Amino acid sequence: MNKIDLANHQKQFREVMEQYNARIVICGGTGCMANGAGEIIEAFHRILEEKGLKAAVAIAKEPADYYMVKSGCQGFCQMGPLVTIYPQEVLYVKVKECDVEEIIDKTLIGGEVIDRLLYRDEEDKGVSDMHQIPFYSKQKRTALKLCGFIDAEDIDEYIANGGYTSSENAVLSMTPEEVCQSMLESGLRGRGGGGFPTGKKWDLTRIQNSDIKYVICNGDEGDPGAFMDRCIMEGNPHSVIEGMIIAAKAIGGTEGYIYVRTEYPLAVERLKTALKHARENNILGKGIFGSSMDFDIHIMEGAGAFVCGEETALIASMEGRRGMPKPKPPFPAQNGLFGKPTVINNVETLASVPVILSMGPGKYATMGTAGSKGTKTFALTGNVAHTGLIEVPFGSTLREIVVDIGGGVIDNDGNNVGPDFKAVQIGGPSGGCLTQEHLDMPLDYETLTAIGAMVGSGGLVVMNQQTCMVQIARFFMQFTQNESCGKCVVCREGTRQMLNLLDDIIQGEATEDTLALLEELAHTVKIGSLCGLGKTAPNPILSTLRYFRKEYEDHVLRHHCPAGVCKAFLSYKVVSSLCKSCGLCAKKCPVNAISGEKGVPYVIDGERCIQCGACMDACKFHAVVLG
């Protein structure tokens, strides 16, 4: 097969791009799509056509006035659907189908900015330069740089933006030792949660003697509240493939697999398209980039088991067995898939690899802190003004993330209360919580481990003062209990018992011994489990006990939930003297638990009530109270 000429490809692409008057980028991430981005794309095509204009969707294939891209997630989910117009770089937020005509007339044809569609700053002024929006300006998008800018299904776009030059360079002009050395120099550590140095992992696999070696991309992102890997696979699948090619060069890999959660159908589809295009361009297959190296990648869909995020369980699953972890050593580097040396890296780690080689490992290492180099993506969610996908250098503080990028904490009444969060949960079901005292602490692998939390895969859930920490601990315990594979007794039974104890606390049935028992059990599970799932499962309990012990004690000793969340300790009542018998509460009640008639105060049937609070929100006279 002919060797692909990347430079020529880039040149041709640029020439083609010049024929278009503007580039319209519409975010096609899950959040924007659910908010109607699909209809907006259709509207653009329809209205442009009505005006005798045309937008090309697949590059170069046809002459047109505009070029339209459906990109991967741009991260600013709260403000979606997002429409960006280049070259002016104007970002329109919360765009509706009915706005499309105005955008075409005023911005595309007229060249002016529509103020009402811009992001509003604190003084309610429209921000026309997207780089001035704090959500973006405080980030350092490195692994995510092209995610949300390019069309994920077009290999030409990736190549035009410098894609595949790092892998070509690695394959043609670097030795495996040099590639490993570059990774060590960059200080890159596994982004999936473990934080093991990537260069070291590769080097351990490189020195194994075997004719077959595997490269596996771990895309089994299972943490509830984390979707970074999904966005990368959907938004820039070629960066993952390129990272895998470089890993294969480093270890002498012959075959690659991408293990993707089956819940991510779009990621699977995009990866399949990307693999096909890479093969067509001699980037995968026999003699890649005209070298003597053969390497191809296959996709394996997971079947829904969180524990398969653990390396050895993932391998068992790929071999067609129940996904149960094995003791290490032997490490996968020595004895992995089908008994062959195997390197397993997380999606974000692999997507960072080509960026590191193109910017230079030394430069990459200038970002971050002494022990944690580079950047990390986080899924910022919960009670925060701007939820979404972000990327910041290690060493950023919670204040920067929650206040500057996140735009502040939102309380249950919808007010912005600035940095006043109760806790920020980091690292999902394996992690812990951070509190106000950590607001200005630089976040990296070391500092987080020291306070009993972890970077984890990157879920960052902001919780406001009205959140019950016992409920949060229970939520995570329910998850790990459900996902425990059952191999180790302490994990299988321990998570179940911890869940039962938490239920006792929440239902007001706990005794004075409950907390001590819970703590003892948590420590036992932590030391007695085989794999990461069990070892970290008690973290949410230990961490909330550490910072919110009083809240636990309130539940146990005083039968009181300070946040007013636990249903066992509260019930909704109508204050007769305030009730005007308007019946609005009864109308709003989704389970018909409220009854009454004109002139008589309404009453709530405690048996049927599901404590949703709809009546309280509905009542204009504040006659519905919690007591």
Next chain:
Amino acid sequence: MAMNEQPIRSFDMVCEILDRYHKDSTKLIPILQDIQDQYSYLPEDIMTFVSTALGISSSTVYGVATFYAHFTLAPKGKHIIKVCDGTACHVKKSDLLLDVIEKELALDKNKKTTDDGLFTLETVACLGACGLAPVLVIDDKVHGLMTPETTLALIHQIKEAEKNEQN
């Protein structure tokens, strides 16, 4: 039983799937996934057939089928409601959506499909639409920023449509 009436056609499809993977037992998971795509669940006799064809014990196949959450051993309802219970949705009160759906459809923790076979209720961990929390998915369409009231309205809408279809 339908299975006995058309045994040849049913197993033809399974054979085709098995051949696609060269009867390789390490491909058990993709084989079961393809079978489930066809039947919407994993019928017991087909699992036994698969184990014989692959030369592994039926308990191995059953073990894999019950280990992974994606596999189901019972037929699902016509409409699948997935309530996201990822952390962000949970913090934004997804449990209230679950409560109201369970009450409306007379379902509970152990009963996931309605007697009339119209609805199956599932919870999923994070759909990645946290910006729209709480989120639920009905038949692959994502509905964001849900409240108990809007959830009920959606279900009533489907019930109504089903009723009209029957008439």
